[in-house]
Amino acid sequence: xxxxxxxxxxxxxxxxxxxSEELEEFEKARKKFGKKAEDFITACYGLHEAFALSLRPAxxxxxxKERLMSMVRARKQV
Amino acid sequence: MHRKAxxxxxxxxxxxxxxxxxxxxxxxxxxxxDLMRAIxxxxxxxxxxxxxxxxxxxxxxxxxxxxxEAEADDLLxxxxxxxxxxxxxxxxxxxxxxxxxxTLARRRAIDGLRKKQAYARAEExxxxxxxxxxxxxxxxxxxxxxxxxxxxxLIRKVIxxxxxxxxxxxxxxxxxxxxxxxxxxxTNTPLGTVKTRLELGLKKIYDGLKELRDEL
Numbered sequence: 001x002x003x004x005x006x007x008x009x010x011x012x013x014x015x016x017x018x019x020s021e022e023l024e025e026f027e028k029a030r031k032k033f034g035k036k037a038e039d040f041i042t043a044c045y046g047l048h049e050a051f052a053l054s055l056r057p058a059x060x061x062x063x064x065k066e067r068l069m070s071m072v073r074a075r076k077q078v
Numbered sequence: 079m080h081r082k083a084x085x086x087x088x089x090x091x092x093x094x095x096x097x098x099x100x101x102x103x104x105x106x107x108x109x110x111x112d113l114m115r116a117i118x119x120x121x122x123x124x125x126x127x128x129x130x131x132x133x134x135x136x137x138x139x140x141x142x143x144x145x146x147e148a149e150a151d152d153l154l155x156x157x158x159x160x161x162x163x164x165x166x167x168x169x170x171x172x173x174x175x176x177x178x179x180x181t182l183a184r185r186r187a188i189d190g191l192r193k194k195q196a197y198a199r200a201e202e203x204x205x206x207x208x209x210x211x212x213x214x215x216x217x218x219x220x221x222x223x224x225x226x227x228x229x230x231x232l233i234r235k236v237i238x239x240x241x242x243x244x245x246x247x248x249x250x251x252x253x254x255x256x257x258x259x260x261x262x263x264x265t266n267t268p269l270g271t272v273k274t275r276l277e278l279g280l281k282k283i284y285d286g287l288k289e290l291r292d293e294l
Contacts, residue, residue: 011281012273012280015248015251015252015280016251017251017257019259044284045172045173046174046177046287047252048177048184048252049177050236050283051180052176052184053176053230053233054234055230057134057138058150059137060134061151064155065129065130068129068155068158069122071159072122072125072162
Protein backbone atom coordinates (compact mmCIF):
# COMPACT_ATOMS: atom_id res chain seq x y z
CA UNK A 1 0.00 0.00 0.00
CA UNK A 2 1.44 3.38 -0.93
CA UNK A 3 0.84 6.47 1.17
CA UNK A 4 -1.94 7.81 -1.03
CA UNK A 5 -3.82 4.55 -0.63
CA UNK A 6 -3.12 4.68 3.07
CA UNK A 7 -4.64 8.17 3.19
CA UNK A 8 -7.82 6.90 1.52
CA UNK A 9 -8.00 4.03 3.97
CA UNK A 10 -7.36 6.33 6.92
CA UNK A 11 -10.39 8.44 6.12
CA UNK A 12 -12.50 5.28 6.08
CA UNK A 13 -10.82 4.03 9.25
CA UNK A 14 -11.68 7.08 11.35
CA UNK A 15 -15.37 6.77 10.56
CA UNK A 16 -15.28 3.04 11.24
CA UNK A 17 -15.86 2.06 7.63
CA UNK A 18 -12.96 -0.27 6.98
CA UNK A 19 -14.12 -3.83 6.52
CA SER A 20 -12.41 -6.41 8.72
CA GLU A 21 -10.37 -7.81 5.84
CA GLU A 22 -9.05 -4.30 5.07
CA LEU A 23 -8.08 -3.58 8.66
CA GLU A 24 -5.16 -5.98 8.75
CA GLU A 25 -3.50 -4.45 5.72
CA PHE A 26 -4.24 -0.98 7.06
CA GLU A 27 -2.54 -1.76 10.37
CA LYS A 28 0.52 -3.09 8.53
CA ALA A 29 0.75 0.10 6.48
CA ARG A 30 0.23 2.15 9.62
CA LYS A 31 3.27 0.54 11.18
CA LYS A 32 5.26 0.94 7.97
CA PHE A 33 4.56 4.69 7.68
CA GLY A 34 5.05 5.33 11.41
CA LYS A 35 4.67 8.89 12.69
CA LYS A 36 3.60 10.21 9.32
CA ALA A 37 0.71 7.74 9.43
CA GLU A 38 -0.26 8.63 13.00
CA ASP A 39 -0.25 12.35 12.18
CA PHE A 40 -2.46 11.78 9.19
CA ILE A 41 -4.92 9.64 11.15
CA THR A 42 -5.09 12.31 13.85
CA ALA A 43 -5.86 14.93 11.21
CA CYS A 44 -8.56 12.67 9.76
CA TYR A 45 -10.36 12.65 13.10
CA GLY A 46 -11.07 16.30 12.35
CA LEU A 47 -13.73 14.93 10.02
CA HIS A 48 -15.76 13.95 13.09
CA GLU A 49 -15.67 17.49 14.33
CA ALA A 50 -16.61 18.87 10.93
CA PHE A 51 -19.57 16.51 10.54
CA ALA A 52 -20.87 17.48 13.97
CA LEU A 53 -20.42 21.19 13.22
CA SER A 54 -22.37 20.74 9.99
CA LEU A 55 -25.54 20.06 11.99
CA ARG A 56 -27.88 22.68 13.37
CA PRO A 57 -27.52 22.58 17.19
CA ALA A 58 -30.44 21.00 19.03
CA UNK A 59 -31.88 22.29 22.27
CA UNK A 60 -31.39 20.00 25.25
CA UNK A 61 -33.88 19.74 28.08
CA UNK A 62 -33.02 22.19 30.85
CA UNK A 63 -33.30 19.41 33.42
CA UNK A 64 -30.38 17.56 31.83
CA LYS A 65 -27.75 20.02 32.90
CA GLU A 66 -29.12 20.21 36.43
CA ARG A 67 -29.06 16.42 36.74
CA LEU A 68 -25.60 16.23 35.25
CA MET A 69 -24.12 18.86 37.53
CA SER A 70 -25.68 17.41 40.66
CA MET A 71 -24.26 13.99 39.74
CA VAL A 72 -20.82 15.48 39.11
CA ARG A 73 -20.80 17.44 42.34
CA ALA A 74 -22.04 14.44 44.32
CA ARG A 75 -19.30 12.28 42.80
CA LYS A 76 -16.68 14.91 43.56
CA GLN A 77 -17.70 15.00 47.20
CA VAL A 78 -17.27 11.22 47.64
CA MET B 79 -16.41 30.21 38.80
CA HIS B 80 -15.94 31.43 35.31
CA ARG B 81 -12.91 33.24 36.59
CA LYS B 82 -11.43 30.05 37.93
CA ALA B 83 -11.18 28.55 34.48
CA UNK B 84 -9.99 31.89 33.11
CA UNK B 85 -7.04 31.84 35.43
CA UNK B 86 -5.69 28.63 34.06
CA UNK B 87 -2.55 28.88 32.03
CA UNK B 88 -3.10 28.60 28.33
CA UNK B 89 -0.98 26.03 26.63
CA UNK B 90 0.31 25.92 23.09
CA UNK B 91 -1.99 24.47 20.47
CA UNK B 92 -1.19 20.93 19.36
CA UNK B 93 0.98 20.69 16.25
CA UNK B 94 -1.51 18.50 14.40
CA UNK B 95 -3.53 20.44 11.83
CA UNK B 96 -7.29 20.39 12.19
CA UNK B 97 -10.08 21.28 9.88
CA UNK B 98 -12.60 23.56 11.41
CA UNK B 99 -12.02 27.00 12.80
CA UNK B 100 -12.57 27.30 16.54
CA UNK B 101 -15.84 28.76 17.81
CA UNK B 102 -15.71 32.47 18.44
CA UNK B 103 -15.28 33.15 22.14
CA UNK B 104 -15.82 36.28 24.13
CA UNK B 105 -12.60 38.05 25.02
CA UNK B 106 -11.10 36.46 28.12
CA UNK B 107 -13.27 33.38 27.89
CA UNK B 108 -11.45 30.13 28.57
CA UNK B 109 -10.57 28.09 25.50
CA UNK B 110 -11.83 24.53 25.13
CA UNK B 111 -8.39 23.34 26.09
CA ASP B 112 -8.45 25.48 29.25
CA LEU B 113 -11.78 23.91 30.14
CA MET B 114 -10.54 20.37 29.48
CA ARG B 115 -7.53 20.94 31.67
CA ALA B 116 -9.79 22.28 34.41
CA ILE B 117 -12.04 19.23 34.07
CA UNK B 118 -8.97 17.03 34.35
CA UNK B 119 -8.34 18.88 37.61
CA UNK B 120 -11.93 17.97 38.69
CA UNK B 121 -13.43 21.46 38.38
CA UNK B 122 -17.21 21.04 37.91
CA UNK B 123 -17.62 24.63 36.71
CA UNK B 124 -15.43 23.88 33.73
CA UNK B 125 -17.74 21.03 32.79
CA UNK B 126 -20.68 23.38 33.19
CA UNK B 127 -19.10 25.82 30.75
CA UNK B 128 -18.18 23.10 28.30
CA UNK B 129 -21.76 21.87 28.47
CA UNK B 130 -23.13 25.34 27.74
CA UNK B 131 -20.77 25.66 24.80
CA UNK B 132 -21.36 22.30 23.13
CA UNK B 133 -24.55 20.63 24.34
CA UNK B 134 -26.41 21.80 21.25
CA UNK B 135 -23.87 20.39 18.82
CA UNK B 136 -23.56 17.08 20.64
CA UNK B 137 -27.30 16.71 20.98
CA UNK B 138 -27.74 17.39 17.27
CA UNK B 139 -25.23 14.64 16.55
CA UNK B 140 -26.98 12.19 18.89
CA UNK B 141 -30.37 13.05 17.43
CA UNK B 142 -29.06 12.50 13.94
CA UNK B 143 -28.12 8.98 15.01
CA UNK B 144 -31.02 7.89 17.19
CA UNK B 145 -33.90 10.13 16.07
CA UNK B 146 -35.53 10.19 19.51
CA GLU B 147 -35.68 13.36 21.59
CA ALA B 148 -35.99 11.79 25.06
CA GLU B 149 -33.32 9.17 24.39
CA ALA B 150 -31.06 11.87 23.00
CA ASP B 151 -31.39 13.91 26.18
CA ASP B 152 -30.58 10.88 28.34
CA LEU B 153 -27.62 10.01 26.18
CA LEU B 154 -26.38 13.60 26.22
CA UNK B 155 -26.28 13.49 30.01
CA UNK B 156 -24.44 10.17 29.94
CA UNK B 157 -21.94 11.51 27.43
CA UNK B 158 -21.11 14.59 29.50
CA UNK B 159 -20.75 12.30 32.51
CA UNK B 160 -18.32 10.22 30.46
CA UNK B 161 -16.46 13.39 29.46
CA UNK B 162 -16.10 14.14 33.17
CA UNK B 163 -15.00 10.59 34.00
CA UNK B 164 -12.72 10.08 31.00
CA UNK B 165 -11.17 13.57 30.81
CA UNK B 166 -7.87 12.13 32.03
CA UNK B 167 -7.65 10.21 28.75
CA UNK B 168 -7.86 13.37 26.65
CA UNK B 169 -4.57 14.43 25.12
CA UNK B 170 -4.16 17.75 23.33
CA UNK B 171 -1.46 16.11 21.21
CA UNK B 172 -4.07 13.88 19.63
CA UNK B 173 -6.56 16.56 18.71
CA UNK B 174 -8.92 19.25 19.90
CA UNK B 175 -11.38 18.80 22.77
CA UNK B 176 -14.40 19.11 20.47
CA UNK B 177 -13.07 16.38 18.18
CA UNK B 178 -12.54 14.12 21.18
CA UNK B 179 -16.04 14.82 22.49
CA UNK B 180 -17.66 14.26 19.11
CA THR B 181 -15.83 10.95 18.65
CA LEU B 182 -16.98 9.86 22.09
CA ALA B 183 -20.56 11.04 21.52
CA ARG B 184 -20.82 9.39 18.12
CA ARG B 185 -19.59 6.07 19.48
CA ARG B 186 -22.00 6.21 22.40
CA ALA B 187 -24.90 7.21 20.19
CA ILE B 188 -24.28 4.36 17.74
CA ASP B 189 -23.82 1.91 20.63
CA GLY B 190 -26.99 3.23 22.20
CA LEU B 191 -28.87 2.82 18.98
CA ARG B 192 -27.88 -0.81 18.73
CA LYS B 193 -28.29 -1.64 22.40
CA LYS B 194 -31.78 -0.24 22.61
CA GLN B 195 -32.73 -2.23 19.54
CA ALA B 196 -34.21 0.90 18.10
CA TYR B 197 -32.43 0.17 14.88
CA ALA B 198 -35.45 -1.03 12.97
CA ARG B 199 -37.61 1.88 14.13
CA ALA B 200 -34.93 4.43 13.33
CA GLU B 201 -34.32 2.77 9.98
CA GLU B 202 -37.95 3.30 9.13
CA UNK B 203 -37.78 6.92 10.20
CA UNK B 204 -34.55 7.42 8.29
CA UNK B 205 -36.12 5.83 5.24
CA UNK B 206 -39.04 8.25 5.49
CA UNK B 207 -36.69 11.17 5.93
CA UNK B 208 -34.53 10.07 3.04
CA UNK B 209 -37.57 9.85 0.81
CA UNK B 210 -38.75 13.27 1.89
CA UNK B 211 -35.36 14.97 1.90
CA UNK B 212 -32.85 13.01 -0.16
CA UNK B 213 -30.18 15.48 0.79
CA UNK B 214 -30.70 16.11 4.48
CA UNK B 215 -27.35 17.84 4.96
CA UNK B 216 -28.22 20.37 2.32
CA UNK B 217 -31.85 20.58 3.35
CA UNK B 218 -30.86 21.63 6.86
CA UNK B 219 -28.63 24.41 5.63
CA UNK B 220 -30.77 27.41 6.50
CA UNK B 221 -30.21 30.68 8.34
CA UNK B 222 -28.26 30.33 11.55
CA UNK B 223 -28.79 31.74 15.00
CA UNK B 224 -25.65 31.04 16.94
CA UNK B 225 -22.01 31.92 16.88
CA UNK B 226 -20.97 28.74 15.07
CA UNK B 227 -23.27 29.49 12.19
CA UNK B 228 -20.58 30.69 9.81
CA UNK B 229 -18.50 27.61 10.42
CA UNK B 230 -21.52 25.41 9.86
CA UNK B 231 -22.46 27.17 6.66
CA LEU B 232 -18.95 26.79 5.29
CA ILE B 233 -18.72 23.12 6.21
CA ARG B 234 -22.15 22.48 4.70
CA LYS B 235 -21.02 24.19 1.54
CA VAL B 236 -18.16 21.72 1.26
CA ILE B 237 -20.42 18.74 1.97
CA UNK B 238 -23.20 19.89 -0.33
CA UNK B 239 -20.69 20.07 -3.17
CA UNK B 240 -20.59 16.25 -3.21
CA UNK B 241 -22.79 14.19 -5.50
CA UNK B 242 -25.88 12.97 -3.56
CA UNK B 243 -24.77 9.32 -3.72
CA UNK B 244 -21.49 10.19 -1.98
CA UNK B 245 -23.30 12.27 0.63
CA UNK B 246 -25.68 9.42 1.30
CA UNK B 247 -22.88 6.86 1.68
CA UNK B 248 -21.02 9.10 4.13
CA UNK B 249 -24.20 9.94 6.01
CA UNK B 250 -25.00 6.24 6.48
CA UNK B 251 -21.43 5.42 7.49
CA UNK B 252 -20.89 8.30 9.88
CA UNK B 253 -24.29 8.95 11.40
CA UNK B 254 -25.63 5.40 11.26
CA UNK B 255 -22.42 3.52 11.87
CA UNK B 256 -23.11 1.26 8.89
CA UNK B 257 -20.39 -0.88 7.36
CA UNK B 258 -19.67 -0.78 3.63
CA UNK B 259 -21.60 -4.04 3.24
CA UNK B 260 -24.60 -2.70 5.14
CA UNK B 261 -24.62 0.41 2.98
CA UNK B 262 -24.36 -1.71 -0.16
CA UNK B 263 -27.33 -3.80 0.97
CA UNK B 264 -29.39 -0.81 2.04
CA THR B 265 -28.81 1.16 -1.13
CA ASN B 266 -28.78 -1.87 -3.44
CA THR B 267 -25.38 -0.82 -4.72
CA PRO B 268 -22.30 -2.96 -5.46
CA LEU B 269 -19.83 -3.06 -2.58
CA GLY B 270 -17.01 -1.67 -4.75
CA THR B 271 -19.16 1.31 -5.71
CA VAL B 272 -19.92 2.04 -2.05
CA LYS B 273 -16.22 1.95 -1.23
CA THR B 274 -15.44 4.30 -4.11
CA ARG B 275 -18.20 6.71 -3.08
CA LEU B 276 -16.93 6.79 0.49
CA GLU B 277 -13.31 7.26 -0.54
CA LEU B 278 -14.02 9.99 -3.07
CA GLY B 279 -16.53 11.79 -0.85
CA LEU B 280 -14.33 11.76 2.23
CA LYS B 281 -11.32 12.93 0.23
CA LYS B 282 -13.28 15.84 -1.21
CA ILE B 283 -14.55 16.83 2.23
CA TYR B 284 -11.08 16.47 3.76
CA ASP B 285 -9.49 18.57 1.01
CA GLY B 286 -12.33 21.09 1.02
CA LEU B 287 -12.12 21.60 4.75
CA LYS B 288 -8.36 21.93 4.57
CA GLU B 289 -8.73 24.73 2.04
CA LEU B 290 -11.43 26.30 4.16
CA ARG B 291 -9.18 26.23 7.21
CA ASP B 292 -6.28 27.68 5.27
CA GLU B 293 -8.47 30.56 4.11
CA LEU B 294 -9.64 31.43 7.63
